[in-house]
Amino acid sequence: MKKVTTSFLPDLLFLVPGLFLLNCSVTGQDISRESPALPENVNKIVTASCMPCHSSNGGFLSRGKLNFTQWTQYSSEKQKAKAEKMYSLLKKGSMPPKSVRKTRPEIIPTEDQIDIIKKWAESLTTENK
Numbered sequence: 001m002k003k004v005t006t007s008f009l010p011d012l013l014f015l016v017p018g019l020f021l022l023n024c025s026v027t028g029q030d031i032s033r034e035s036p037a038l039p040e041n042v043n044k045i046v047t048a049s050c051m052p053c054h055s056s057n058g059g060f061l062s063r064g065k066l067n068f069t070q071w072t073q074y075s076s077e078k079q080k081a082k083a084e085k086m087y088s089l090l091k092k093g094s095m096p097p098k099s100v101r102k103t104r105p106e107i108i109p110t111e112d113q114i115d116i117i118k119k120w121a122e123s124l125t126t127e128n129k
Ligand code: HEC
Pocket: 046, 049, 050, 051, 052, 053, 054, 059, 061, 062, 065, 066, 082, 085, 086, 089, 090, 095, 096, 097, 100, 109
């Protein structure tokens, strides 16, 4: 009886991590199919100034057009197009919207922050999807 236990146990010990590794490698492939996340400096600006509206917790209209919670699920083409639109609206001062610029002026990105968005938008490529 003792013999059965000792030969059966190692099999189990191999099987369990094996299943775990298999599961991880499948997840790993899914991750590699995602588009890049926001870089840290951009993420900081977006989190403070844009995500109150442009996230899954945001307004219906704003999150429908641009949802940073789902950013990595956007194709690289879509990421680049949205990033360029972000810069163009920031440059014109039309985002965040007028109403919020009055009530929460502290969330309006500074010139330096707008410059960070500009450089980031320019750096995005649509290659290597
Ligand atoms: C108070 C809520 C609010 C905040 C804060 C806000 N937005 Fe918006 N944004 C909206 C709404 C609402 C729309 C849709 C407007 C429309 O379609 O007329 C929009 C639309 C946009 C669009 C157009 C998307 C498209 O594809 O048409 C961009 C780009 C955008 N916002 C960028 C930003 C950026 C960048 C920030 C942060 C600096 C920001 N927004 C902050 C509410 C907000």
